[in-house]
Structures are given as structure tokens and as C-alpha cells.
Amino acid sequence: MRTLQKILYVEDEPDIQAVARVALEMVGGFTLEICSSGQEALESAKVFHPDLILLDVMMPGMDGLTTMRKLRDQPGMAAVPMVFMTAKVQPEEVQEYLAQGAKGVIAKPFDPMKLSEEVRAIWEQDHG
Amino acid sequence: MDKIEVLLRQMRQTFLNEMGERCDRLEQKVIELERAPDDRDVFEELYRGVHSLKGSGGTHGLHIITSICHQLENHLTEAAGTCDFRSSCISKALAYFDLLRKVQQVASEDEPDYTALEAELERLRESKEQRLIQVLMAEPSNIMRQVLNKALLDQPVQVTMVDDGIAAIELLMRQKFDIAVLARELVRLNGVAVVAAIRASQARNAKIPFILLTSNPETVPLNVAIDRVLPRDKHLMVEVLQTLTGMTGSQTDI
Numbered sequence: 001m002r003t004l005q006k007i008l009y010v011e012d013e014p015d016i017q018a019v020a021r022v023a024l025e026m027v028g029g030f031t032l033e034i035c036s037s038g039q040e041a042l043e044s045a046k047v048f049h050p051d052l053i054l055l056d057v058m059m060p061g062m063d064g065l066t067t068m069r070k071l072r073d074q075p076g077m078a079a080v081p082m083v084f085m086t087a088k089v090q091p092e093e094v095q096e097y098l099a100q101g102a103k104g105v106i107a108k109p110f111d112p113m114k115l116s117e118e119v120r121a122i123w124e125q126d127h128g
Numbered sequence: 129m130d131k132i133e134v135l136l137r138q139m140r141q142t143f144l145n146e147m148g149e150r151c152d153r154l155e156q157k158v159i160e161l162e163r164a165p166d167d168r169d170v171f172e173e174l175y176r177g178v179h180s181l182k183g184s185g186g187t188h189g190l191h192i193i194t195s196i197c198h199q200l201e202n203h204l205t206e207a208a209g210t211c212d213f214r215s216s217c218i219s220k221a222l223a224y225f226d227l228l229r230k231v232q233q234v235a236s237e238d239e240p241d242y243t244a245l246e247a248e249l250e251r252l253r254e255s256k257e258q259r260l261i262q263v264l265m266a267e268p269s270n271i272m273r274q275v276l277n278k279a280l281l282d283q284p285v286q287v288t289m290v291d292d293g294i295a296a297i298e299l300l301m302r303q304k305f306d307i308a309v310l311a312r313e314l315v316r317l318n319g320v321a322v323v324a325a326i327r328a329s330q331a332r333n334a335k336i337p338f339i340l341l342t343s344n345p346e347t348v349p350l351n352v353a354i355d356r357v358l359p360r361d362k363h364l365m366v367e368v369l370q371t372l373t374g375m376t377g378s379q380t381d382i
Binding site: 020022087109 | 139
């Protein structure tokens with residue numbers, strides 16, 4: 001099975017970005033690229049070539065769902081698993097995200113010591 | 129302690145240290161809303177700021193901040209739904225920021241105990257806003273309108289003033305009121321005709337109490353369902369205020 005190494009994380013909140021960096025780089029050992037907006041992610045994905053993308057749902061400007069759709073349209077991105085991160089983890093919302101093509105949904109606030117495990121579990125499920 | 133946990137703890141402390149400034153900035157937005165309740169840009173900025181604080185607080189493991197901000201978001205959404213950023217609503221919003229500042233102090237202690245803050249948050253959640261009684265007042269005299277407005281200044285009422293019977297009907301057709309006080313003599317259409325038209329309509333105000341102010345109470349037609357007819361004499365102001373304060377349950381000095 002291919003190993004998960006490069007994660008692109010799209011999140012507009014600097015505090016959450018900083019904690020996620022600790023959680024994914026230091027705890028998880030991943031190579032991480034953080035973008036503050038959907039637009040930034042569209043540019044970054046072209047050069048970073050992530051294995052997996054984490055997307056905040058509620059962002060000013062382009063929201064997570066729109067960002068996911070636009071990322072999918074980019075060459076080489078259709079098969080990259082995308083995972084939403086949201087405080088709204090009601091079953092119907094989760095179903096909607098999965099129906100739109102997300103590979104998983106992670107609840108916010110996340111536990112920085114466990115975030116990597118959650119991401120890895122979604123990756124393994126997708127590549128199992 | 130693990131190196132990563134130390135780092136996370138330091139980041140949390142930095143967030144807490146900066147939270148006071150963030151609260152100051154958001155409080156300024158609340159004050160701006162009090163001056164300009166319809167300003168959507170200010171509202172959006174405030175709401176985004178509270179939402180961001182909620183997300184950051186939760187990520188730093190400060191779930192009390194998430195709870196406070198969540199409740200504050202609901203409070204702001206309710207107030208925005210009615211464009212109702214009056215002083216009691218503003219005070220309540222500011223009380224949430226005071227609570228956030230208290231979190232800042234408690235969280236910095238060795239063994240933080242948030243029980244008292246949670247109780248305070250619960251009290252804030254339970255304190256219901258006193259709803260303003262919506263009054264439509266149709267009165268042709270400019271002086272009388274000014275006197276009534278001044279007399280009702282401290283009452284929990286929201287008065288909409290017009291001098292015209294047609295304008296009164298238009299308002300009664302499209303806006304909800306709790307009571308209407310109409311002068312019999314109005315521009316374009318008299319007060320009795322306004323009551324008759326609204327009572328006969330399917331409008332949302334068809335069943336609210338109507339008070340008619342007139343110099344000739346004895347000539348008011350009996351076949352129009354008017355709840356009270358008040359003579360325009362020296363007791364008029366007292367009668368109007370007593371009727372309205374009877375509805376609001378408040379006290380007035382007149």
C-alpha cells in the first residue's frame with residue numbers, strides 16, 4: 001500500500017493552523033503544506049502534489065465544498081482523497097459531504113495528539 | 129512532560145494572552161452595532177471574530193471558550209434576525225466578553241476550575257430578553273407626537289409614528305404590531321375607517337387592540353370594534369400611558 005506522506009491542509013484560522021502543524025508534522029511525521037484559503041489551495045496543489053487534502057468546511061470566500069470541487073477538476077487531482085474538518089458533525093451533514101465525494105469527516109476541535117491517527121485511518125480505509 | 133505537550137501548552141498560553149485584545153476588538157464591533165444595527169459588514173466581522181475565537185479555543189482544549197462563543201453566536205443571530213441591537217441586547221453581548229476575560233484568568237491557574245464560569249454562562253443563557261411591545265401610533269399633531277414619544281422613552285415599547293390613515297393601514301397590513309393607538313382625525317383617512325378596514329381584513333393585525341383618540345367620544349360609531357375610546361382632554365396622556373403600561377406591566381411616572 002502506498003504510504004501517506006504529503007498532506008495539504010486548507011484552514012483560514014491561524015491558531016488552528018499552528019496546532020495542526022504540531023499535530024501533523026511533529027506527532028504524525030507528515031510533510032505538511034498549509035493554505036489559508038481555497039484559492040491558495042488551488043495554486044499550491046499544482047506544485048505540492050499532495051497525497052491527501054484536509055479541508056475546513058467554513059472558510060470566508062471559497063468554502064470547503066467548492067474548493068474540493070475545483071481541486072478535483074485540476075489535472076492529477078481526481079484520485080487524491082479529500083477529508084473535511086468541521087464542527088458540524090451532524091449525521092445528515094456528514095452524509096452530504098461523503099455524497100459529494102469526501103473520503104472522511106473529522107470533527108473540530110480535533111485532539112492534536114490524535115489527529116494524525118484519524119487521518120491515517122481514513123487513508124488506510126481508502127487504500128485498503 | 130512530553131516536548132510536544134509543552135509546546136502545545138505554550139501555544140495555548142500565547143492564545144490566552146492575546147485573547148484580551150481580541151475581546152477588545154470584538155467589543156468595539158458590538159458598540160458599533162449599537163450605533164448602526166443595520167450594518168451587515170460590522171455584524172459579519174463580529175460574527176466571524178466570535179466564530180474564530182470559538183474554533184481556536186476548542187483547538188487549544190479550552191472547551192469553555194467554545195461554549196461561551198457558541199452561545200454568543202446564537203445571541204447575535206437572534207438579535208440580527210430582528211435587527212434588534214438595543215441596549216439590553218448589547219449589554220448581554222458584552223457580558224459574554226466579560227466571561228471570556230474571566231476564562232483568561234482562570235485558565236492560567238495551575239488547576240483551572242470553570243464551575244463558576246459555567247454557572248454564569250447558564251444564567252446568561254436563561255436570561256430572556258424583554259420583548260418590546262410594538263405600538264403603531266397615528267396622530268396628526270406634531271406636538272402631540274413629540275410629547276407621546278418623550279413620555280414613552282423609558283417604556284419597553286417600540287413606537288412607530290404616522291400622521292396619515294392610509295400610511296397606518298399600509299403599516300398594519302405588512303408589519304406586526306401589538307397595539308394601535310389612532311387619532312380619529314387623521315390625514316387622508318380617519319382612525320375609525322382604519323380600524324374598520326383592518327378588522328374586516330385577513331391582515332395579521334386584525335385582532336390586536338385598537339385605541340381611538342377623539343374630541344367627541346359620543347359620536348364614535350358603535351358598530352366598529354374599537355377596544356377603548358379616549359377623549360382628548362387633560363387626562364389623555366395619562367390614559368394612553370396607563371393603557372400601554374397595563375400591557376407591558378411596567379411602571380411610569382407621569
